Amino acid sequence: MRSDQRRNDERRPVSFELDFSIYAEGSVLISVGHTKVICMATVEDKAPNWMRGEGKGWITAEYQMLPRATGIRNPRESLRGKVSGRTMEIQRLIGRALRSVVDLEKLGERSILVDCDVIQADGGTRTAAITGGFIALKLAIDRLLKDGTLVEDPIKEYLAAISVGIVNDEILLDLNYEEDLNASVDLNLVMTESGRIVEIQATGEEATFSEDELLKMIAFGKKGIVELIQAQKEAMAGR
Amino acid sequence: MRSDQRRNDERRPVSFELDFSIYAEGSVLISVGHTKVICMATVEDKAPNWMRGEGKGWITAEYQMLPRATGIRNPRESLRGKVSGRTMEIQRLIGRALRSVVDLEKLGERSILVDCDVIQADGGTRTAAITGGFIALKLAIDRLLKDGTLVEDPIKEYLAAISVGIVNDEILLDLNYEEDLNASVDLNLVMTESGRIVEIQATGEEATFSEDELLKMIAFGKKGIVELIQAQKEAMAGR
């Protein structure tokens, strides 16, 4: 039995506080267990410089943790004067994930930047940022559709992400911080509503894993993502 | 009449969500009108290097705004690689303010760092950070008293801060963003429960003011601070 009484293939409760910000074009506070991430989408009416004139849009993300989002306080990256490799890796991942379900030509020459700020971290912050970031993005695009800026929805399908890991030889879904610390293998899966994979990253830290274990982890992840997308839809329906 | 129907000497509603974080030794989400600031106090069991061995403690603060805390998104200071003058000026102010009501010798050789992260900004973020930061600090110190680390309370009295300004020749208490933008004079007042001044900064931007106007602004500020300290005490009592 896991420390928080979950079964191995059971994810933590998720909730979405939509329209969290009075300013952002789309915003949500997502909670996954104790992990809380504020996602705010900002729309800009021009494409990035490097792709001007292609008639397409672009989507990026930025990710950061508040210094005391964790048990031990981390120094601010702004005061250290540089962003860590971990931060950069995560914000590149979120951006790629969000772009994969958007038809960038239908978006037209505009940019959407999704800020994901972790207020409290108990494992799975990057997957929560993707799951919540998708909702912030969708709310921003819904607004563009509603005010007539866009006539056709560029979003192709829903998107969510979850982690799976191997801890003491057991495969566990949706690791919390303590489980993550003890995991020998860590997998992040980003998947769409139709069950297509957007990104899979499976990593052994001082450990390896078999192809068979990989398949089992993917199966766990798929189950979690189906449920998360269900929760996303319910939140959007209740708006 | 002000845009949000307030009288000139009327401050915005304030609320405190205590123990906002599961990790920080003291934490609060303060809301002042639409302005929201998360304040988290982190206690470290040693004094800063430069004052080791003096038998005294130290208190500092850090301040930051989320990129989309405002109507227009601001680039992250971590990605720009440096902190703005405005940010530094504000975090130095918060630190000085908090230190003024703490007996640093009674605190002993420990450091408390109060992180003030602005989630949403509608004017008065620095004063909200002081008013909320004091509560986060007090909660952290209460914990040290409760667990026996401290036997005597180092906090000398309550502390709060508020802004006053001159807008179209009218003196207004607790400016919101729009009023702040149009203010010719901007005053920030930090004051204690016993009515003593900790810091006063009054600034004309392309404008000046008379000593008489200064006194009227101080009177408005005092009224606001008396009310804010009342609200702080009610929040603490309801815990």
Next chain:
Amino acid sequence: MRSDQRRNDERRPVSFELDFSIYAEGSVLISVGHTKVICMATVEDKAPNWMRGEGKGWITAEYQMLPRATGIRNPRESLRGKVSGRTMEIQRLIGRALRSVVDLEKLGERSILVDCDVIQADGGTRTAAITGGFIALKLAIDRLLKDGTLVEDPIKEYLAAISVGIVNDEILLDLNYEEDLNASVDLNLVMTESGRIVEIQATGEEATFSEDELLKMIAFGKKGIVELIQAQKEAMAGR
């Protein structure tokens, strides 16, 4: 009696070496006691990017101390790769102060940058930088008037600044370094010839002060500023 034999409300001798530089459009070496600041104004024939086309000008300042301007050498900020919070706070203050006495529309679309470099520091460097910076600015504008670039003087009135503090419960005017180190309250006052306040910053470091003390400090400061503006005018007259 103060260490340098001054009465409590007596400021240090001030002198101005006008046209200190062969290059700058306006320049002065101001000495206030042992404090020496070189102020050089540079005129550029365009407004900053963010205010182009508004038909107005802008004035900013930069402040720095030579590494050995003080008893103990400070590392250069250029080698540390970043500017301290203190430096930024001071140069923002100087800029605001100078702008307050200039009609920016009469200045037209041009920028004036006043560099204040502290050669020797014995307390009161920021107020000396304002008092001297005003003279450098005035000399630069006089040159624009003389060569016909400007036809109407954009300077509205004279400006000076001085510090006041509470040391061992005594209110003292124009603190030197040693007094500043021992002050419980430190006030900087920026005021115009007509007695209007431009900026007042009063700060208790681990201390507080009453409204009555504030008023007495302001009275001391006013006296000093009247004298400083007199000295500025004499220096300009002797040119």
Next chain:
Amino acid sequence: MRSDQRRNDERRPVSFELDFSIYAEGSVLISVGHTKVICMATVEDKAPNWMRGEGKGWITAEYQMLPRATGIRNPRESLRGKVSGRTMEIQRLIGRALRSVVDLEKLGERSILVDCDVIQADGGTRTAAITGGFIALKLAIDRLLKDGTLVEDPIKEYLAAISVGIVNDEILLDLNYEEDLNASVDLNLVMTESGRIVEIQATGEEATFSEDELLKMIAFGKKGIVELIQAQKEAMAGR
């Protein structure tokens, strides 16, 4: 048929120039088609600070491309003053991969840093860096075994890495630059001699893929890695 006449499951020729440096404890110039990477291992007789006293060693990697390793010159990261997210992501990957086949306790309290400098880039630089980096690491450890510093070989098994992608709906092994540019899905596989997975990263850029495609890509990658490890062993045997 691919532009360089390869079959879809055919990798590019690989070669190893062992002991490329007269200084490094282990070094190799690996060529994979036109891609050339210099890998140099540096041994230091102490563990990193954060793990001192644990009786274990540590292995990290650094990765960089010469500015003109590519068709278009890239500015140096040293002159831009910061390292890109891509560089950080890759060097973290190489380090994790190398650590996975080393018994860090047998290595003892020492650090090995493997520098991977790309001299010429035609796709697959990160996988070439892992395949070559392993050889540099092995040469450095062989030296420690030979001179008696180590008595037991900490290397558990051989390790190599290769890329697979989907280009125009065809699965291709070991993409060159042009193929990589046109790939809708890009997979990097790191695997050991015994067929265990160390890391798998599969990414759709504005595209997604099915689980079935994932399995086929893994099969292609496994074939390539078996061959690469064969080539590594031949190179080491010929020493």
Next chain:
Amino acid sequence: MRSDQRRNDERRPVSFELDFSIYAEGSVLISVGHTKVICMATVEDKAPNWMRGEGKGWITAEYQMLPRATGIRNPRESLRGKVSGRTMEIQRLIGRALRSVVDLEKLGERSILVDCDVIQADGGTRTAAITGGFIALKLAIDRLLKDGTLVEDPIKEYLAAISVGIVNDEILLDLNYEEDLNASVDLNLVMTESGRIVEIQATGEEATFSEDELLKMIAFGKKGIVELIQAQKEAMAGR
């Protein structure tokens, strides 16, 4: 006798591997004894911003050492976030040297950037970078002549560089690392085919030298440069 059996006025063997890169417009791997430098010239079809419209071109250089180019590994400048004074001094020297033998008006409004990356360092890396950098530059310009972009050769004459030093009161040509470490005086000479000096830098480190010693060092250097230019010409002839 010197440690590598050379006479005092004997330089180390030099070799040139022309067209080392498949991408750069001009490239060479120069070896001078154990010192190896990759030089790659990149041609850009515009002058730098500061000299646009003058009808002239410009040539610059960048220099860097791989971290393990030396016996002891040096941290990467990209990770330290800044370039050392030594690196800047050297790349400015290389740029000046190359510009001195090129008619910048004949080059037209284009820029050539010569990257000099030291793969292995055994003394004399800056002079090897100049000697090799000239060849990379010449190959790039030959390509511009061959494809008709240029009709007249802007290169005025050949150029090479060599070091001379005083070690234990003996004047030695072309110091290796060990000799350089023990030198009391270090001279770098850059000279053209016609025997004209481009740059001479002679430096005593905690030592001085007479004018007579300077003349003898120059004589040694001239001999070396005549031989190096001969070797450059043979390499170009064998292409």
Next chain:
Amino acid sequence: MRSDQRRNDERRPVSFELDFSIYAEGSVLISVGHTKVICMATVEDKAPNWMRGEGKGWITAEYQMLPRATGIRNPRESLRGKVSGRTMEIQRLIGRALRSVVDLEKLGERSILVDCDVIQADGGTRTAAITGGFIALKLAIDRLLKDGTLVEDPIKEYLAAISVGIVNDEILLDLNYEEDLNASVDLNLVMTESGRIVEIQATGEEATFSEDELLKMIAFGKKGIVELIQAQKEAMAGR
């Protein structure tokens, strides 16, 4: 005839304002024509970390120009966040020059840092910094001798520096800014009282020079240095 009526081998008037600072252990304001440099020596009672325990001292220098030291204002390096290559090159040169005339063992385990801040620049700032920096160093060492910290003078002999250049085919001593701008060859000579060379740097910018021209330039430089050392001695004698 030169623009300021000097003969080709005539240097500009030099003056020394000794003990310019009330804080620095040694200080001087040197003027060479319109060029003015403040040199302040700071003594620290320990050797740098990298040479602790060797029983020797060390001397370094830092160099900077005030932003408006020149006709056109230069941005501050502290605000740009990095020091230019030119600044680094010059401060390394000044440090080497000063060390060459000091017996570092007699100095004992202490460091002297000489700050050279250019207040006004009209050519020859680096040579003025060496000539003035030597005086600041000597004054600091004289103080150590006077107070008994040192018993034997570690200064071996006087030191000065001057520039020479070729302008319109004429060899000129001690170039001012305008001459420097038009020079095809620029030589800086650092020499001791006994006529020994410490450093010689001769550079053609898009130009070359013959050995014969080099010798003539050295002769001019020697003449200037003899005179400068005479002036240094007179200034010291008049103290």
